[in-house]
Amino acid sequence: MINIGLLGFGTVGQGVYRILQEKGEDLKALLGTEIEIKSILVRDLYKERGTEVPLSKLTLNPEDIVSDENIDIIVEVTGDVELSYRIISRAFDRGKHVVTANKAVVSAYFEELSHLAEENGVSFLYEASVAGGIPVLKPLKDQIRLNRITRIQGILNGTCNYILTRMTDEGLAYDDVLKEAQKLGYAEADPSSDVEGIDTMRKLRIMSTLALGSSITEDDIICDGIDKISDLDIELLKGKGMKVKLIAEAREVEDGYQALVQPKALPVGSYFAGVNGADNSISMDGSYSGTLGFQGPGAGMYPTANAILTDVIDCILGTQKKMSPLRGRKLENRNEDITGRYYLRISGYDSSFDNFSEYAQEVLLEEDGEFAFMTGDVKLYQLLQGLAELEDKPFSLIAIEQ
Numbered sequence: 236m237i238n239i240g241l242l243g244f245g246t247v248g249q250g251v252y253r254i255l256q257e258k259g260e261d262l263k264a265l266l267g268t269e270i271e272i273k274s275i276l277v278r279d280l281y282k283e284r285g286t287e288v289p290l291s292k293l294t295l296n297p298e299d300i301v302s303d304e305n306i307d308i309i310v311e312v313t314g315d316v317e318l319s320y321r322i323i324s325r326a327f328d329r330g331k332h333v334v335t336a337n338k339a340v341v342s343a344y345f346e347e348l349s350h351l352a353e354e355n356g357v358s359f360l361y362e363a364s365v366a367g368g369i370p371v372l373k374p375l376k377d378q379i380r381l382n383r384i385t386r387i388q389g390i391l392n393g394t395c396n397y398i399l400t401r402m403t404d405e406g407l408a409y410d411d412v413l414k415e416a417q418k419l420g421y422a423e424a425d426p427s428s429d430v431e432g433i434d435t436m437r438k439l440r441i442m443s444t445l446a447l448g449s450s451i452t453e454d455d456i457i458c459d460g461i462d463k464i465s466d467l468d469i470e471l472l473k474g475k476g477m478k479v480k481l482i483a484e485a486r487e488v489e490d491g492y493q494a495l496v497q498p499k500a501l502p503v504g505s506y507f508a509g510v511n512g513a514d515n516s517i518s519m520d521g522s523y524s525g526t527l528g529f530q531g532p533g534a535g536m537y538p539t540a541n542a543i544l545t546d547v548i549d550c551i552l553g554t555q556k557k558m559s560p561l562r563g564r565k566l567e568n569r570n571e572d573i574t575g576r577y578y579l580r581i582s583g584y585d586s587s588f589d590n591f592s593e594y595a596q597e598v599l600l601e602e603d604g605e606f607a608f609m610t611g612d613v614k615l616y617q618l619l620q621g622l623a624e625l626e627d628k629p630f631s632l633i634a635i636e637q
């Protein structure tokens with residue numbers, strides 16, 4: 236019997252529980268042993284949940300799980316960073332494998348937790364933490380054994396992609412679609428981490444550190460979200476034959492790397508422009524493999540729980556190496572060299588915008604205090620510096636795919 240301690244019983248935790256209920260017999264045949272969820276950590280024992288579970292399995296005390304010698308694998312799906320960091324570290328010390336969907340904790344403590352797991356000879360798997368239901372980290376770990384990955388790019392947040400798709404295709408309002416994404420279980424407990432790009436940035440931090448083999452931390456990534464984008468921006472860019480997506484990208488450049496998360500206007504008909512709803516998509520360029528593409532559900536109960544349980548199966552069968560997949564390259568950050576073309580809209584137009592007119596290669600709108608234009612090639616840092624001086628004037632900045 237393999238005993239699991241489940242931390243969290245929300246969208247993902249309930250998905251894990253439900254799949255194990257449905258697939259128990261098949262898994263027993265595959266693994267030669269039963270899997271049982273022994274204890275479940277929650278904050279509120281009596282909360283209404285959509286999944287029936289015996290009260291005796293629920294606990295408010297993480298110690299009941301981490302100190303239980305009969306628990307072999309911890310599945311962490313709380314979203315709480317500090318609690319999960321403490322429990323995961325202790326679980327490794329006690330010889331337990333850990334599977335998590337919590338990109339916030341993986342991102343914050345990636346190097347430390349990877350080395351601690353290796354030292355203790357246990358598995359630390361986090362496939363569900365990046366791109367929800369898409370198996371992308373396992374293939375990436377396979378590819379870096381031989382290929383040099385020079386670029387990784389993708390749509391990594393289901394909530395943002397769902398909002399942008401419905402705003403673009405149905406003309407719905409941002410706030411209404413965000414509420415729907417929350418109801419559907421896509422959004423984080425605090426959805427500002429989705430819409431401000433932070434969730435995407437954490438996923439890029441994890442993927443790019445694996446892909447380029449050098450630690451790329453949250454502070455190394457330029458990060459913007461979709462919270463400043465309005466229906467007006469979407470309409471103006473639609474008029475130019477473009478769709479807006481939140482794109483994460485890290486690439487190796489001469490002597491270093493560049494890494495950023497930014498809304499991007501893509502030509503309708505291009506690859507990422509066709510990724511809709513809560514789907515995510517990733518492309519990676521390998522020296523021998525060429526460009527590899529991955530696409531599928533980026534969030535949601537069953538896709539995410541499926542990714543978790545695939546990792547659990549790997550822990551039990553020992554089918555993923557326990558050695559840390561991180562490498563010790565030291566690449567320099569070259570974000571200051573990023574250049575591109577941009578769409579910029581500033582609200583509350585007055586003479587203080589005059590220094591921006593020099594960037595305006597094509598003006599899309601100049602009325603009712605709104606000034607929207609497309610730039611020629613410009614340094615991103617220079618543009619950001621200028622925008623910082625605008626103080627309280629709202630603006631939206633969207634990169635243009637070249």
Ligand code: NAP
Binds near residue numbers: 242243318337339
């Ligand atoms: P959720 O629905 O908010 O559920 C969180 C669960 O954890 C709840 O059961 C909550 O207890 C429990 N919990 C939170 N903090 C706790 C604490 N300090 N002590 C004890 N219990 C605590 O979250 P979710 O959507 O399942 O997401 C869980 C994790 O998976 C997050 O890290 C998220 O980023 C990641 N993830 C989610 C998805 C998705 O589609 N939802 C996809 C990929 C990854 P109560 O029920 O008592 O409140």
Ligand code: HSE
Binds near residue numbers: 364391395429533535
């Ligand atoms: N809130 C996240 C998203 C969950 O919308 O993509 C999956 O990581």
